Amino acid sequence: MRIALTPARLGAAALVAVPLIATGLAGQAQAATSVTQDRLTPTSMAANTATKAGLTVHSSACFTAKTLGVGVRDAVGRNLDFPGNASNVQICPSGVNFTSAARTLPAGTYTQFGFWQDYSGGWHNLPSQKLTVGSSV
Structure with missing residues (x-):
């Protein structure tokens, strides 16, 4: 079964991915300080x-x-x-x-x-x- 990526699903994925990416970047910035x-x-x-x-x-x-x-x-x-x-x-x-x-x-x-x-x-x-x-x- 193939799952279609509708705008709603893409939005949900973005809500999960952005905080994870931002958290990772914040940790890297602090680690460099x-x-x-x-x-x-x-x-x-x-x-x-x-x-x-x-x-x-x-x-x-x-x-x-x-x-x-x-x-x-x-x-x-x-x-x-x-x-x-x-x-x-x-x-x-x-x-x-x-x-x-x-x-x-x-x-x-x-x-x-x-x-x-x-x-x-x-x-x-x-x-x-x-x-x-x-x-x-």
Whole structure:
């Protein structure tokens, strides 16, 4: 049996194909955009003292990230991220500044990094650095 392509069927096919094509192209455009971490603070803090993190990033072209934040991992890899991630953040070549909510950490050495999430659900970690938390004074 052969199915004839009537205008109605062609229209339905176009309604399905166009969003699929557009989604694929949007993913390619976003994948080509690079994000650079310009600043990540703090590099040290006092144990059990509430401290905020700061992150400055810029991109090769403007786009909107679903999430932007600062991650922290202890020596065994536990997630101790700074709270208060930003949502729907436009990142452009001119840059954007982010400040987290405050958190406390016990004395120790941690790994911290900026991160962003795309609208496809992919997470992108930026370069990491050491965060030293000293004894409280």
